Amino acid sequence: MKVRENLAISDTGFVFDPTSGDSFSLNPIATDLMNLLKNSTSMEDIKFYFVNKYEVSESTVEKDVIDFISVLKQHGLTESEDEN
Template identity: 35%
Template sequence: MEALLKVKSNLGYSLFKIYLLNYILNYLLAMKLSRLAISDEGFVFDPETGNAYTVNETGLLVLKALREGKSPPEIAQALSEKYEISPGAALRDIEEFLEILRRYHLWEGKTDG
């Protein structure tokens, strides 16, 4: 019985560590996204690098949702409702957009939802 309690305790501690690491990662990603100046017209400026970009309406929606801490699957659900496409198709588009952001060093998160 004591060994079982220890396993449960270790499992709880491991889950806490995973939660904490996930929280820290999300905080750092939000910091990176928060430095961007994003206009309602889709103009994106990175003051750290001086680079400027433009995104379409969908890209703007994704960036704003990421800043709010939403996950790619959550964003995909919102896009599927707004544009009447399947959540799977929306998620694939989001993952492709996140890869582009990663290439420009604007995103460091996972692209697999």
Template identity: 45%
Template sequence: MKLKKNLALSDSGFVFDPSTGDSFSTNPIGLEIIRMLKEGKNANDIKSQIVKTYMTDDASFEKDFYDFVNMLTKHNLVEGEKEKN
């Protein structure tokens, strides 16, 4: 899964899609995940990073992560094919 290349992110969690003019706001964890996706990290890389940093387990992370990714897809922030894991 790839996020749109030109997505603009601010430190406050404001996400702007310049191709549509849509804007969104996300919480600090969401912002961290979007940044990692933009860097090209896959779901496993992101899981290890989040589980290492925060008090969560693999199963909880995966559930929330895929919910989040579905939301990004629904809001048309994703380009290309879904990530294969």
């Protein structure tokens, strides 16, 4: 899973969807995650990143990532791996 290529994501956590015109504000952790997902980072690498940066458990990171992806899907901000 990755976020749609055409999304604009600022360093401050502002996300703009040019397709719908919708915009979203993310906190710093969600901004990090959004950028990792935009770069097609694997779940293992995402867990490694957050476990080391924030000293949380892998299971907590995995649950939070799955929850975040679910929200992204609800807003139509994801694409499947085989889409270009």
